[in-house]
Each structure stands twice: as structure tokens, then as C-alpha cells.
Amino acid sequence: MNALEVGNIVNLSVARKTDLGYVLMNAQREEVFLHKTETEEDLVENSKVKVFLYHDHEGRLAATTTMPFIDMNSIAWLEVAGVQTRLGVFLNIGIKKDILLSKDDLPDDRSIWPQVGDKLYCGLRTDKKGRLFADRASNEETETIAKPAPETLRNQYIVGHVYRFNEQGAMLFTDDHYIAFLHRDEADRALRLGQRLQIRVTFVREDGRLNVSLKAPKEIAYEEDSQLILSYLEKNDGFMPFNDKSNPNEIKREFGLSKAAFKRAMGKLMKEKKVEQSTEGSKLKA
Incomplete structure (x- = not known):
């Protein structure tokens, strides 16, 4: 039998029963306690039990x-069960006690720390004091389990988790085991480690990796932006003090659009003869 070391799955003998549970023993006569709330079995002395x-x-x-989702020799996607900025994040490994992923293994920028419900690819480790911690998988370990994506995925929507950041954006690992790159210009929101995202495939690379986006295709974005402007005009008696010469900050504050997006949407509406502009602003055409 193996030595009684934290993080291991071992087969032990029931040495004796107590009011609170069972004392278990290995071949070296090392003992460990199994509380009655930690088993659904009614164990008897000298029987074997896997723990x-x-x-x-x-x-x-x-x-x-x-049995946990992982042991000292395996890695799995673990859900964040709690966050303590002083310590790190706690991960559900399938037992009653959640395991800490130390803040030392997380980004210095706490705004991109995972939140409850996010998932990280992790194993287990022990520190110098023998305490059990979660251990984030390396990029190489994550990418080892990936497979090349087919060309047919282009323009399809898939789902994945952010597993690391780089200077250009974020890397995601999808539910179908593909590696995807999300450039920061293709993100429409702030991202965090472990976040689950639905992403659109924009390009399938020769190596089977994906380029993805959180933004809608341009034709859909144009339609959504133009409808936003139309709704604004309708709610304001058909007039607004904005045109394609307006201050970009004012446009952003009022519509949540960049000036470029605003101009594209206005161009679409004018081409469709729904809106006309003047130096004072823009109005609905009769």
C-alpha cells in the first residue's frame, strides 16, 4: 500500500469504528480518519475501502x-467555487472541500481573475509544508490535448474558455478541443481568465487553430447600429442633434458606438432614404 500522502487515492483497511466514523490503516500501520459524513457505506473492521x-x-x-475529478497524476477543467483576493480562488474538485489555487498562480491584474462559475484547467500539487493546492496547467499541457479544427468551422459559432492572455489578446480552449485566438480588437467586452464565451470563427489556420471574434458579422452589426439610431430618432420626435461630423466622445456617450460605426450606420440609413442630415443634426425623412 502507498504511504498516506495528501492528494493520493489509496486502498486502506478499516482498523476500527468510532462514534464519528472509521480509523483506516495502511500496510505501514499509518492511520487516517474517515468521518461518517464522508462515506455512504456501512464499513466493517478489516474490510478494504478506496479513499x-x-x-x-x-x-x-x-x-x-x-472520488475527486483529479488526483496528483491528472488534470481536469475545474469550476471556480469561490474567490478571496487575499488568497486566490477556490476550485471544486468533486469533494466537499474546495481546493485553493494560490494568488501566486494567478495574474497580477485582479480584474482578469476568474469568477465563480468560470473554469480553469488544473491539476494538484503540494507545497513544502505538504499542503494541497490546485495547480494551473501549463500552456503546453493545455495545447497537448488540442486537435486541429476543420475548415468547415469558418463562420460557425463555438464555445470555449479563456485559458491565457498574451499581448495581442486571449487564447481559448473550446468544448471540442480546438485552440482559438481572440484578438483584442475582436472583443466587445472585458475578458477574464476561465471565462466561458460563445465565439464566431473568422478563420481556420493551416495548423488547425482558429481565429475568432465576439463581434457580429459586419452586415449584422450595421443593421443593429442603424436600428439603434432609428429607435433614438423615433423616441425624440424624429430629430437628433448628431450627424457624421459630431464629436466622437459625444457619439460614444449617447449611442455606445464608435464614430466609425455611427458613420457606417448613418450611411446605410441615408442610402435607404430613411434619414437626412443637416448642419444642425439628423432627422427622419417623411
């Missing part, structure tokens, strides 16, 4: 018959 070893909330070595 996972962890530290309880008081830092004591403990056992559970609930």
Missing part, C-alpha cells in the same frame, strides 16, 4: 470515499 486523502478544514489529514 482520497486531503486536509480537512483544521489542516488534519483526512479521507473521503468520494
Whole structure:
């Protein structure tokens, strides 16, 4: 039998039963406690039981018959169960106690830390004191499980999690095991590590990786922006003090659009003869 080390799955013998649970023992006569709330079985002395070893909330070595999603020799996508900026984030590994991913293993910028419900690709490790921690998979470990994407994915929508950032944007790992790159210019919101996103494939590279976007295709974006302007005009008696010469900051504040997007939408509306401009602003055409 293996030594009683935190993070391992081992088969142990039931040495004796107590009011609170069971004392388990290995071949070296090392003991660990299995609380009755950590098993659904009614164990008898000298029977064998398979358990996972962890530290309880008081830092004591403990056992559970609930098998975790990972052990010391595996990696899995783990959901964030809690965030403490002083410590890091806590991950659900499938047992009653969540495991800490230290802030030292997270970005210095806390605005891009994962939130509850996000997922990170992690394994387990122990520190010098023998305490159990989650351990983020390296980029190489993540990319090892990836597969090349087919050309037919272009313009399709897929789903994935952000697993790292670089100077140009974010890398995602999709549900179908594809690697995708989201350039910062193709993001329509602030991103965070572990965030789950629905993304549109814009290009399939020769190496099978994907370029993706969070933005709608241009024709859809133009239509949405033009409808936004029309609704604004209708709510304001058919007139607005804005035209394609207006201050970009004022346009952004009022419509949430860049000046370029505003001009494209206005151009579409004028081409369709729905809006006309003047030096005073713009109005609906009768």
C-alpha cells in the first residue's frame, strides 16, 4: 500500500469504528480518519475501502470515499467555487472541500481573475509544508490535448474558455478541443481568465487553430447600429442633434458606438432614404 500522502487515492483497511466514523490503516500501520459524513457505506473492521486523502478544514489529514475529478497524476477543467483576493480562488474538485489555487498562480491584474462559475484547467500539487493546492496547467499541457479544427468551422459559432492572455489578446480552449485566438480588437467586452464565451470563427489556420471574434458579422452589426439610431430618432420626435461630423466622445456617450460605426450606420440609413442630415443634426425623412 502507498504511504498516506495528501492528494493520493489509496486502498486502506478499516482498523476500527468510532462514534464519528472509521480509523483506516495502511500496510505501514499509518492511520487516517474517515468521518461518517464522508462515506455512504456501512464499513466493517478489516474490510478494504478506496479513499482520497486531503486536509480537512483544521489542516488534519483526512479521507473521503468520494472520488475527486483529479488526483496528483491528472488534470481536469475545474469550476471556480469561490474567490478571496487575499488568497486566490477556490476550485471544486468533486469533494466537499474546495481546493485553493494560490494568488501566486494567478495574474497580477485582479480584474482578469476568474469568477465563480468560470473554469480553469488544473491539476494538484503540494507545497513544502505538504499542503494541497490546485495547480494551473501549463500552456503546453493545455495545447497537448488540442486537435486541429476543420475548415468547415469558418463562420460557425463555438464555445470555449479563456485559458491565457498574451499581448495581442486571449487564447481559448473550446468544448471540442480546438485552440482559438481572440484578438483584442475582436472583443466587445472585458475578458477574464476561465471565462466561458460563445465565439464566431473568422478563420481556420493551416495548423488547425482558429481565429475568432465576439463581434457580429459586419452586415449584422450595421443593421443593429442603424436600428439603434432609428429607435433614438423615433423616441425624440424624429430629430437628433448628431450627424457624421459630431464629436466622437459625444457619439460614444449617447449611442455606445464608435464614430466609425455611427458613420457606417448613418450611411446605410441615408442610402435607404430613411434619414437626412443637416448642419444642425439628423432627422427622419417623411
